[in-house]
Amino acid sequence: MPGALVLYVDGDREDCRTTARRLAGERASFDCLTATSVADALDLLDRYHVDCVVSEYDLATETGLDLLRAVREDSPDLPVVLFTADGSESVASDAISAGVTDYVQRTDGASLAHLADRIDAAVSTHRAETELHQSRRQLARLHECAIDIAAAGDVDAVVDRALLAAERILEFDVCGVYRVDDDGRFEPVTDRSYVPEETPTVDDGILGKTYREDRSFHVPDVDENAVASPDRSRFRSALSIPIPDYGVFQAIAREPDAFSAVERDLAELLVTHVSHALDRLAFERDLRRTNERLQAILRNTTAHIYTKDREGRYQLVNETFADRLGLPKEDIVGKTDFELQATEHAEAIRENDLTAMERGGPVEAEEQAAFAEGESVYYSVKVPLYGAGDEPTGVCGISTDITEVKQREAELERQKERLDEFARLVSHDLKSPLSVAQGYLEVVREDVDHENLSDVATAHDRMAAIIEDVLTLARNGRQIGECERVRLDRVATRAWANVDSKAAGLDLLTDTVVEADPDRLQQAFENLFRNCIEHGGDDRDLTVRVGSLTTDRATAETPAPVGDGGADTGTEPTGFFVEDTGSGLGDVATADLFEPGFTTSRCGTGFGLAIVRDIVEAHGWAVEAGASDEGGARFEVTF
Numbered sequence: 001m002p003g004a005l006v007l008y009v010d011g012d013r014e015d016c017r018t019t020a021r022r023l024a025g026e027r028a029s030f031d032c033l034t035a036t037s038v039a040d041a042l043d044l045l046d047r048y049h050v051d052c053v054v055s056e057y058d059l060a061t062e063t064g065l066d067l068l069r070a071v072r073e074d075s076p077d078l079p080v081v082l083f084t085a086d087g088s089e090s091v092a093s094d095a096i097s098a099g100v101t102d103y104v105q106r107t108d109g110a111s112l113a114h115l116a117d118r119i120d121a122a123v124s125t126h127r128a129e130t131e132l133h134q135s136r137r138q139l140a141r142l143h144e145c146a147i148d149i150a151a152a153g154d155v156d157a158v159v160d161r162a163l164l165a166a167e168r169i170l171e172f173d174v175c176g177v178y179r180v181d182d183d184g185r186f187e188p189v190t191d192r193s194y195v196p197e198e199t200p201t202v203d204d205g206i207l208g209k210t211y212r213e214d215r216s217f218h219v220p221d222v223d224e225n226a227v228a229s230p231d232r233s234r235f236r237s238a239l240s241i242p243i244p245d246y247g248v249f250q251a252i253a254r255e256p257d258a259f260s261a262v263e264r265d266l267a268e269l270l271v272t273h274v275s276h277a278l279d280r281l282a283f284e285r286d287l288r289r290t291n292e293r294l295q296a297i298l299r300n301t302t303a304h305i306y307t308k309d310r311e312g313r314y315q316l317v318n319e320t321f322a323d324r325l326g327l328p329k330e331d332i333v334g335k336t337d338f339e340l341q342a343t344e345h346a347e348a349i350r351e352n353d354l355t356a357m358e359r360g361g362p363v364e365a366e367e368q369a370a371f372a373e374g375e376s377v378y379y380s381v382k383v384p385l386y387g388a389g390d391e392p393t394g395v396c397g398i399s400t401d402i403t404e405v406k407q408r409e410a411e412l413e414r415q416k417e418r419l420d421e422f423a424r425l426v427s428h429d430l431k432s433p434l435s436v437a438q439g440y441l442e443v444v445r446e447d448v449d450h451e452n453l454s455d456v457a458t459a460h461d462r463m464a465a466i467i468e469d470v471l472t473l474a475r476n477g478r479q480i481g482e483c484e485r486v487r488l489d490r491v492a493t494r495a496w497a498n499v500d501s502k503a504a505g506l507d508l509l510t511d512t513v514v515e516a517d518p519d520r521l522q523q524a525f526e527n528l529f530r531n532c533i534e535h536g537g538d539d540r541d542l543t544v545r546v547g548s549l550t551t552d553r554a555t556a557e558t559p560a561p562v563g564d565g566g567a568d569t570g571t572e573p574t575g576f577f578v579e580d581t582g583s584g585l586g587d588v589a590t591a592d593l594f595e596p597g598f599t600t601s602r603c604g605t606g607f608g609l610a611i612v613r614d615i616v617e618a619h620g621w622a623v624e625a626g627a628s629d630e631g632g633a634r635f636e637v638t639f
Helices: 015-024 040-049 064-074 089-098 111-150 155-168 207-214 261-300 319-325 344-359 401-449 452-475 487-499 518-535 590-594 608-618
Strands: 005-008 030-035 054-055 080-084 102-105 174-180 187-188 215-220 237-243 247-253 304-309 312-315 365-373 372-386 392-401 482-488 505-508 513-516 543-549 577-582 623-625 633-638
Touching: 005 015, 005 111, 005 505, 015 030, 015 111, 030 040, 030 633, 040 054, 040 064, 040 089, 054 064, 054 111, 064 080, 064 089, 102 111, 111 155, 111 633, 155 174, 155 207, 155 247, 155 261, 207 215, 207 247, 215 577, 237 261, 237 577, 247 261, 261 505, 304 319, 319 518, 344 365, 344 372, 344 392, 372 401, 372 543, 401 452, 482 590, 482 608, 487 505, 487 513, 487 518, 518 543, 518 577, 518 608, 518 633, 590 623, 590 633, 608 623
Parallel strands: 005 030, 005 054, 054 080, 080 102, 505 543
Antiparallel strands: 174 187, 174 247, 215 237, 237 247, 304 312, 304 392, 365 372, 372 392, 482 513, 543 577, 577 633, 623 633
């Protein structure tokens, strides 16, 4: 127990001094004051913080009971021990009635040791009761302060009120709240926070450790703590408490072990109030932002946004919906679709509302609605709304006008029908006469040997190729079939087998796996290979390469064996390339290469690369033409 100051009172001055000296010797933790009268004792009590009064019964003109009564008038809880050899049962009874703390019979034996024990017990009990009373009083004041903190309208007000409570209620002399700036350095919040000579970082001292580990630290003596680094040497103890998602509260003191367990608990409680208040402010701020965004969406979206109750009555509609109906919003709220739409439309809309509530999940549907300017088609998504219970209280819906989309779909369907008709025309009305012409040419060749007949045969072949390419574009266009995981090297190998490669060679530098329609991808490779072979120049020295594109192009193009993972560069492929070692593209604009009918070859159809572009774009990819490192043509397909 910390040292206690004892006031010993005895009418015999010499006996008083002797007993006080012996009592102090009995307990090193005792300091003793002496008095020989009630008046002297009361004077000393006014001037010193005495922990316990010990009095003899006989005080010359007065008694120990007179002193007890006088003490109780000003200090009802101060421990008073009556220590006397002249006592009796009557004296003991009167002392107890007057509120004496303890009554010790003075004897010649070990009475001083016994008295010291009783003083220890009395002082300990008094201190515990005083601390409990003070903590209860502080707790009550903190609860009152918590109301003020919770009502604060901004962060600075929360911090100021909390620090005021720490100073006035917890009696912390030096304290502050600190948050971390963008440079990782603590900055004091508001002028009430203590400002250190040099603001620490999140890596410094107990403040930084509290922030990093998100837990409280109590340092009884900074001189014995390796982490503590006070900015002034006079500070000896510290208490740091994290404020989650915000910063740190810290109190420091000039003396060691300055923060009791009760004070630490009350400080934790204060910081909890601060944290809750800051969370509320953050929630309100986020809520305001969300409401502002929601209002902006409701005001500016072209979609119809609305909520309805279980009976289908509108509870909220946005401006777009109201404008479409040509009514003020207040004239729509409370009404049902049966009051705003034709019956057949209202019935379908109501059925979708009910389905969403019955399923307990979203419903997507096309709905029709009639307005003054005509009927429109909407793509509607509806979800159930819930209150406190498990049953839906209504629905929320977002309806997007897709009238133009549906009209475009109808137009595309008509175009498809015309393309189908065109394909039939090409297949029958063009291929049939061409077959007849080819047949007559063979008959003529049996009887006539003329050099121009080879040109006629070449023209027939070119016409047949053009017809096949046109049919490919008309029938397939930008459509692809079911996609699957395929290896580029295997698809390229099959494509190379279907091409007249002449003397050209194929190098495969990739075993990348892609999601693709294997047949359409093979067709794209075939057309790219034909283009390289037909326009590459001297095919005896021509080499065609297929490799992966990655973020590191140089690494991606390094030759490596395929089929064993050797071509894997360790980076995610971003596409693939097909290039040759031929004469290149020359002065041709690369954008023209993919236009239907464009060709630089006398015997080319001009549709091969157009088909490649359609296949690539149907997969959601892109294709570009350029030059290879050796000057040949290079086609890059990027995912």
